[in-house]
Amino acid sequence: MNTIACPHCGADNPLNAAFCTTCGKALPDQAAGAGPRIVEGDAVAGTSAGRSLQEEELRKQAKRAAGALLAVAILQWVFGAILLFAGQAASGRLGGGVELNPIVYAVVFGIGVIFFVLFLWARRNPLPAAITGLVLFVSVHLLDAVADPSALVRGIIVKIIIVVVLARAIAAGVRHRKLRQEMQFG
């Protein structure tokens, strides 16, 4: 027989129906052996030791991302300092007049400050800070390249390295976020 009788009203129903088509009441459970369900709560640490391990991993990822941003900030300041001293040295030799526009120094040091602020933000919340860092870095150098195309090639290796470092910071931020979500919600 390929129908099942409803225990409430007796009407016939298809074999895999969950509810009676005549009276709408629930039919007895047909499906068996559905298999174990994976409960997402398994990701929550059960013991305090497990919990502190998770928190340590969380801090590690945040530190990784923040460290990358701090490195970029320091690089910017070092670059700015080099420009400053090179400019002074050059102007000293040629008797003044080869100094760079002060705006350039302001921009280079300013970017360093911005990355330092992003570093501080990343220590608490690495993912948005890392995303902002990469986007800002690429934006600044794109604009620089449009204004002065030769600038793109200068120090291209360093720039590529920084882009890779910032991309890895984003990856650390993603891991941090996933771990934090697992710890909170299971």
Added chain:
Amino acid sequence: MEPPPGHPADQPPPHPEGPEDPGLADDWPGNTESPDDPFELPQRTMPAAAAPNFCPSCGAPWEPAWTSCLWCAERAAQRQQGRERRSSPTKPVVSALGLYFVMLLTTIVVAAIVVWGDQAASAAGEVKAELAIGIVDSIIVLLWCAFSWTSIRSGLRVLAAGKWYLAAVGVALVTFALAGIAVEVLVRVFDIDQILYTQPFLELGYGWGLIILLVCVQPAVIEELAFRGVMLSALRRVLDSRDAIVVSALLFMVIHLTVLSFPHLFIIGLALGYLRVKTGSLYPGMLAHFVHNLLVVLAETEVG
């Protein structure tokens, strides 16, 4: 299996084309299963002659005119939405950032072309640059919206309650005041020239219609679609709403390229992002942005 708490006999059946509001099915008392329900049964399709009284899959009353259960269809649509939300956010985020970089580049490239082509840096050059950037940006953003339609669809379909439009006007008044203060500080303390938006247009004899369209309407609509539509929606898939608002505000700030306006641009970006998240609609932000730009234009012509 426990019988469902009660049939939704008092509730109107869903519209045959499917409900727009994703929250509708939450009212259905039988919808207690989690999304990856191993007991999920296929949606039932019945010929009209053999129409049941109740759906064998979900137990909901079966309207005589149905050939398939619309409650099941609605639940399936909800699950699909849930699956989409949980699917990889990489492409939407990369696409959103792509939009940002394309807008950044087009602004600077178009401005550079026009400025270099027109050596005198006259009013005509400025107007041409603004028109060109406006048109190019609009096309780019609208194209992107067409491709990311599912992300911005909800923001365009939701019409916020009337009070939010009043709030939007209030927000615009505050941001206008902030911008005004910032400009005053720059002009008085740093002795920097104020950027004039309407002057070049009026000099060339363009009417107010074009000015309002280009300076007030176009930025409001296009920038809201781009920053609060495409970018904020994509960022919300990888970040908390609060962080997403901050990042979208930073992107909005940087795209304007006027470093000295950055502080108030950032605050405007935060306010508009908050409006989008709070109301679920892009329209209050568009209104606030429009009113802000309008006030700037009016103030400029008042002062002369």
